Amino acid sequence: MADFSLINKNSSHSFNAQKRLIKELFAGKTIPCDKCGKPLSASLPAANEPHLLGHIRCPKGCTDIELELE
Template identity: 50%
Template sequence: MTKMDFSTINKTTTQSYNEQKNMIKRVFKGQSVLCKVCGQALLLKLPVAHQPSTLSGIYCKKGCTDLELDMEHVN
């Protein structure tokens, strides 16, 4: 049985995860972050009280970047 080398996949996945995590941190701090594809500013959409079906996340107007975040509205 041949051993599979996942080191390249793991490295790429880790790098992508860290980039997204840092981008999310910058957006939550209120810093201006641009979409890597279209160059437009990324927008943060927060959950709305009494509307559980409202999606929250980070996105650009064109939809190139669309990160759905699992968040709850807190009073």
Template identity: 35%
Template sequence: MIDFSDLEKRQKNSFGQQKQLIKQVMAGRKVLCAHCQQPLTLQTQPEFVVICCPDKCTELMLTAEK
């Protein structure tokens, strides 16, 4: 039988890190990309919200609900 507990733990940690990053950016704090060290920005579109760095090495796309 395959043990998925390690994979599940990493996914849970990754989700928690992304959630924290989203909260910080949406609160107006300066958050740097882990790869290029440039600030992440919040961009709003009618159907979604994007958090990304200028080089797009970090890009989170969130669906916006009305």
């Protein structure tokens, strides 16, 4: 039987790191991209366009996180 505990632990760590990054960015902190060091920016869809996704990106495109909004 396969042991998925390490995979689950790494996945949980990654999820929590992204959650913390999103929280800090929306709190107004400047967060640099892990790869290029450029500041990350967040964009959210307009209220009348709920079908679009939000994004967190760096100017070079190294970081690109899609946000599902409810």
